Every structure is written in C-alpha cells, then in structure tokens.
Amino acid sequence: MIDGTAGVSGHRHADDRLLDDPQALAERDPGGMLRHTASGGAQVRESAALAAEANLSVLADDGRPRAVVIAGIGTAGRTGDVLATVAGPRCPVPVIAHRSAGVPGWVGAADVVIAVSASGRSPEALGAAEAAHRRGARLVAVGPADSQLQSVAERARAPFIPVPRRAPARASLWGLTVPVLLAARALGLVKVNEADLAETAARLDADADRCRPSAESFVNPAKSLALGLAGSIPIVWGSSPLASVAARRFGDTLSANARYPVVTGALGEAGRGRVGLLDGVFGGLAEGERDIFADPDASTGEETRLRLVLLRDGGLNAEDDADEPLAVEERRADAVQTLAERRGVRCDVVTAEGGSALERLASLVAVPDFASIYLALAHGLDPMAVPAITEMKELANQ
Numbered sequence: 602m603i604d605g606t607a608g609v610s611g612h613r614h615a616d617d618r619l620l621d622d623p624q625a626l627a628e629r630d631p632g633g634m635l636r637h638t639a640s641g642g643a644q645v646r647e648s649a650a651l652a653a654e655a656n657l658s659v660l661a662d663d664g665r666p667r668a669v670v671i672a673g674i675g676t677a678g679r680t681g682d683v684l685a686t687v688a689g690p691r692c693p694v695p696v697i698a699h700r701s702a703g704v705p706g707w708v709g710a711a712d713v714v715i716a717v718s719a720s721g722r723s724p725e726a727l728g729a730a731e732a733a734h735r736r737g738a739r740l741v742a743v744g745p746a747d748s749q750l751q752s753v754a755e756r757a758r759a760p761f762i763p764v765p766r767r768a769p770a771r772a773s774l775w776g777l778t779v780p781v782l783l784a785a786r787a788l789g790l791v792k793v794n795e796a797d798l799a800e801t802a803a804r805l806d807a808d809a810d811r812c813r814p815s816a817e818s819f820v821n822p823a824k825s826l827a828l829g830l831a832g833s834i835p836i837v838w839g840s841s842p843l844a845s846v847a848a849r850r851f852g853d854t855l856s857a858n859a860r861y862p863v864v865t866g867a868l869g870e871a872g873r874g875r876v877g878l879l880d881g882v883f884g885g886l887a888e889g890e891r892d893i894f895a896d897p898d899a900s901t902g903e904e905t906r907l908r909l910v911l912l913r914d915g916g917l918n919a920e921d922d923a924d925e926p927l928a929v930e931e932r933r934a935d936a937v938q939t940l941a942e943r944r945g946v947r948c949d950v951v952t953a954e955g956g957s958a959l960e961r962l963a964s965l966v967a968v969p970d971f972a973s974i975y976l977a978l979a980h981g982l983d984p985m986a987v988p989a990i991t992e993m994k995e996l997a998n999q
C-alpha cells in the first residue's frame with residue numbers, strides 16, 4: 602500500500618450492476634448519504650420554521666444595508682452564491698460570498714454579515730462573526746445549536762438560526778440555504794415567499810423519490826447520469842447565472858462524494874475559452890480515435906474522455922429580470938450541444954423546472970447530487986467518508 606492510502610478503498614472501474622442492488626448500495630453507504638440527501642425537502646421546511654422563530658425582523662431596524670457578506674467555506678460558502686443568484690441582478694445592494702477567515706477590509710457598521718457553518722466551528726465563519734461584531738456590522742449566524750458560532754452570535758446579540766447538524770456539511774445545503782435567504786428577505790433584498798419554499802420542498806421530495814435506491818437505472822435519472830459519467834472527465838456548464846451555481850455545486854459533490862476531477866462554470870464564460878476543451882486530448886482528439894467496435898468491458902482506462910453535462914435554465918426566467926436576454930442563453934446552450942455532437946463528445950442535459958428561482962435551482966441540483974453519490978457507490982467508494990479531507994485537516998492542523 603502506498604503511504605497515505607489507509608482508509609482509501611474502492612475500484613478504478615465503475616461496476617454498474619451495483620447500482621441496481623439495493624442491499625449492496627446500503628452496505629456501501631454506511632453513513633446514509635443517500636438518506637441524508639433525500640431529506641432536502643424536509644430541510645427546507647424545517648429551516649423555514651426555525652428561521653420564523655428567530656427574530657430576523659430586527660435586521661430591518663437599521664434599514665437597507667450597504668452590502669451583505671455571506672461568510673463560510675465549502676457548502677456553507679455555496680449558500681452565498683445561492684443568495685446572490687436568487688437575489689438576481691436587480692438586487693439593490695452587493696451580495697458577496699466570502700470564503701476566508703475574517704471579513705473584507707471595507708466591512709463596517711453599514712453592512713450585514715451572515716456567518717454560516719454546518720458544524721458551527723469553521724474558522725472562516727467564526728472569524729467573520731467575530732470581526733463583524735468588532736466592527737459594528739449587523740450579524741446573523743446560521744449553525745447548530747450550542748455551537749461556538751451560537752456563542753459568538755449571543756455575545757453580539759445577533760439573531761441565530763439553529764440548523765441541526767448533518768454530517769457531512771454537503772448533505773445540508775438546503776438546511777443552511779433557507780435561513781440565509783430568509784435573512785436577506787427580512788432585509789428586503791429577495792422575494793422568496795412561502796409558496797416558493799413549499800414548492801421547492803415538494804420538488805426536492807419528488808426528485809428524491811425519482812432518484813431513490815430502489816428505482817432501477819433505466820428509470821432513475823441520477824443512476825443513469827452517474828453511469829454516463831463513469832470513467833469520464835465531467836465538464837459541467839450552466840446556461841445562466843442560476844444554472845452556473847448548480848454547476849459549481851455539482852463540481853463540489855462530484856469531487857467530494859465521487860472523487861472525480863471536474864471542470865465547472867458558466868457557459869457564457871466557457872464559450873470564450875474553456876469550450877476549447879472539446880477539441881482537445883480528452884475531447885475531439887480522443888473521440889476521433891475511438892474504436893466503436895471495441896469491447897467496453899475490456900477498457901484499459903487509457904481512453905478517458907470528456908463528458909459534458911449541460912444544466913439549462915429552461916427559459917423560465919422573465920427576460921427583464923435576467924443578466925442577459927434569455928434568447929442569448931438559449932442559443933449558447935444549443936450551440937454547445939451542437940459543438941459536442943460534432944466532436945462525438947457525449948452530453949447530458951438537465952433542464953430546470955418550476956416557477957421560482959429557488960425551485961428552478963433545486964430542480965438543477967437534486968438529480969446531480971444523487972448522481973454524485975451513485976457514482977461513488979459504483980466505484981465502491983464510501984460517499985461520506987473522505988480520508989483526504991480528514992488527513993488534510995490533520996496535517997494543516999485545523
């Protein structure tokens with residue numbers, strides 16, 4: 602064994618039969634990542650109720666802030682990106698996701714800091730909460746009850762939303778996101794109403810049902826997405842700012858759960874540069890040399906290829922509320938699909954559904970979340986325990 606691989610197990614090639622064996626799935630998922638991920642709808646309802654009990658209305662006492670900083674790392678940091686995209690380009694104040702300890706130098710009494718941590722003890726969220734308090738900024742904190750973050754919030758007399766801890770943090774995206782959105786709503790910065798929350802929760806429930814372990818690969822969109830990605834280098838592009846947040850989230854879960862390298866981002870940006878990947882060693886050049894008669898079971902792993910996942914916003918956002926005209930986003934998404942087809946690069950498309958921005962985001966996140974777990978399981982990897990993260994923390998002494 603190579604030094605440092607203790608605790609690392611799994612197999613290089615995905616075993617697709619595992620995915621249709623519910624007992625094997627359960628054995629390989631001892632921490633219950635599938636179960637935790639299926640709780641997205643329940644997390645939305647629970648966090649909405651917890652936020653209603655916290656006194657968020659005090660946030661509005663000092664009027665509209667100059668800026669809102671969402672401080673946290675990993676999944677907690679992603680909630681800042683979600684807020685920025687749900688608030689949209691018409692948001693009257695800057696919404697900034699901040700991922701290092703402390704707060705930006707300009708933060709002061711005119712600003713609001715939302716500190717988020719699934720464990721309630723990340724140095725980034727704690728450092729930001731302390732700094733916000735010192736500088737007289739309005740503070741809101743989101744984390745588990747009785748955590749260090751709660752103590753800082755109490756010292757600062759700041760609202761605290763006690764979101765129950767689910768390990769790992771990436772299984773808590775919805776539980777952490779909803780309080781952030783509701784804090785911003787109390788400040789008058791986003792329009793998220795009770796119906797949006799209920800519909801988002803229902804959407805997450807329905808997707809969890811479609812992606813349940815007992816649903817076989819040919820009817821289960823997450824299992825088929827996972828099997829399509831197996832052995833590839835995934836490229837995940839979002840057609841709109843909202844879809845690009847979902848793309849980055851898929852990058853988080855593909856890396857942490859399935860341990861796949863992945864390129865993610867916004868199609869608008871990719872179209873001016875990274876789209877060139879489709880022509881390269883893992884794209885058109887590999888596809889051009891592919892022997893279509895070769896036995897796929899005899900694969901050596903040397904023919905690693907790109908697989909494009911396109912997250913399309915579906916054309917539901919009102920044009921006057923968007924960064925770019927919808928038609929431009931749609932044309933770009935059609936164009937990249939054509940490009941991939943011309944080069945033989947396979948492409949999966951997930952199209953957003955639902956009325957509100959939050960529900961559309963949920964519809965782009967849910968199936969990929971499950972797919973990342975099924976991909977891990979097909980490789981015999983425990984999607985929850987990531988030895989490299991633990992080892993990294995130990996070595997860096999965090």
Ligand SMILES: O=P(O)(O)OC[C@H]1O[C@](O)(CO)[C@@H](O)[C@@H]1O
Binds near residue numbers: 673
């Ligand atoms: O949400 P927390 O507990 O502050 O942790 C931040 C990040 O650090 C990790 O625990 C990894 O160390 C991630 O799982 C998490 O998203």
